[in-house]
Amino acid sequence: MTVEPRGEWTAAQALEKGGRCARCPVRAIGLCCAIGPAAACELERIGHCIRLPEGRQISGPGEKSRTFSIIVSGVAKLVAAHGNGERQIVGLQFASDFVGRPFDPASGNVIAEAATDVELCSFSGSAFEGLLATHPDLERALLGRVLKDLDMARDWLFLLGRKTAEEKVATFLMMLYERMRLDALRDSTEGDLSRHLRLPLSRSEIAECLSLRLETVSRQFATLKARGILETRGRRNIIIRDMAGLQGYLDSASKAA
Amino acid sequence: MTVEPRGEWTAAQALEKGGRCARCPVRAIGLCCAIGPAAACELERIGHCIRLPEGRQISGPGEKSRTFSIIVSGVAKLVAAHGNGERQIVGLQFASDFVGRPFDPASGNVIAEAATDVELCSFSGSAFEGLLATHPDLERALLGRVLKDLDMARDWLFLLGRKTAEEKVATFLMMLYERMRLDALRDSTEGDLSRHLRLPLSRSEIAECLSLRLETVSRQFATLKARGILETRGRRNIIIRDMAGLQGYLDSASKAA
DNA sequence: CGGGTCGTTGACTCGAATCAATATAGGTGG
């Protein structure tokens, strides 16, 4: 998952070059795929690409201006933090997903943070809202994306509420694998990364996702390794040795010893 | 929460009567409040009111036709059920909320069920989608509602992941209280139901919401009673004796003995 | 090569689940 630098660019530059969007890796799968060339040109005019380092806040309370962004590369985490120090990661957004909330000043206590270095195609909130108002296709597409996020959140509710630590970790890895495999196929860089997975999160962040402690996550990795389901290569790389074994955990279906 | 029978009615009847919507208790706060009288008239034409008894499935896999409904009275629960018998309630919808998913054939494994007897203002999926396509205001309002559901789901993730059994039950009761107080104020039936709460769910359903066992829910009720925070009147009625005490649990902020 | 962060492993604790009796509400039929 090496990020090929594309550099910062502005709408003006993009137009000069005859359509930066045309070369955008998520043009075909992001929100922007829902609109025709004319509207895409308008999008290009109001958007600009920015790169943020791991850890930087992308949106949420404390940000100066409301923005709306499409992720070009990297992973963002959505974090709910209440009163005391408790944090819960309530969502992960990958390439082609969006971050931000049009028409909604208070984005519900959730902050978005770069989990890895990220490239964003970013719009000012009001400019993007203006475009939404004049392009029903775009608004329709956004509705679809929000519904997808809602499904994801509800799947996650089931995971947090009903799965054991072992099932949580296995489900998390499968989710990550499916999602990053899609991204990899598009980039079509390495031919056989098939069973290789680079983790975008630390153990402690995985724990924040799954409502576990980092020690428990570590133990579950150890269990999965002991069963020959995975191998680790350093801290952030995983090789899935037994895909079927991993899938066996998905629906809490496997009760066999 | 006695449901005043409004009877079944069809669009045709409604028009004869000069606008059934005008007398609808959720007209001012439902999705339909986003649109002008002309569009409201069209909504009236394609919608009809139905009443379903407690326990009846409203939507989800297994329903013959895709529908979209606005809840007029009663409470619906959204249930995620996977493989084995595990069930997780992933959302509750109250009067003025919606049930159903426009433009989305596969409604993400979630089924909606009447938690109490419900009155619905129901539309065929395609008819409602047609109206959405021609009324941007309505689509905008729908987007807002879906974003609200998303916030709710994410708050719930925090609750499931980071709160103790006691905090879960207290938070659940406060959520219910806030929501049902709003409904009650609108109906303005009883003057002082201020601290009275009728539970729309059984202990076992509450447990399904909170990822607890019903025994644990029962124990937490007992604890809250012992602390003088609540009283129970029969199985389904609660009187909140110490509102501040209950609120103390909301943000996991109270660690005082 | 050294230092520090991050991850792993171990021993023990604790909160909620589980298993098992009761007890009560609330509907039904006499």
Place this chain on the structure above:
DNA sequence: CCACCTATATTGATTCGAGTCAACGACCCG
């Protein structure tokens, strides 16, 4: 209207999974 009956709810005893506290080990940075 009352007595019964069954669902639902409560309470108790015990188990178990994950949390907590603590020490050690390994990776990655300069």
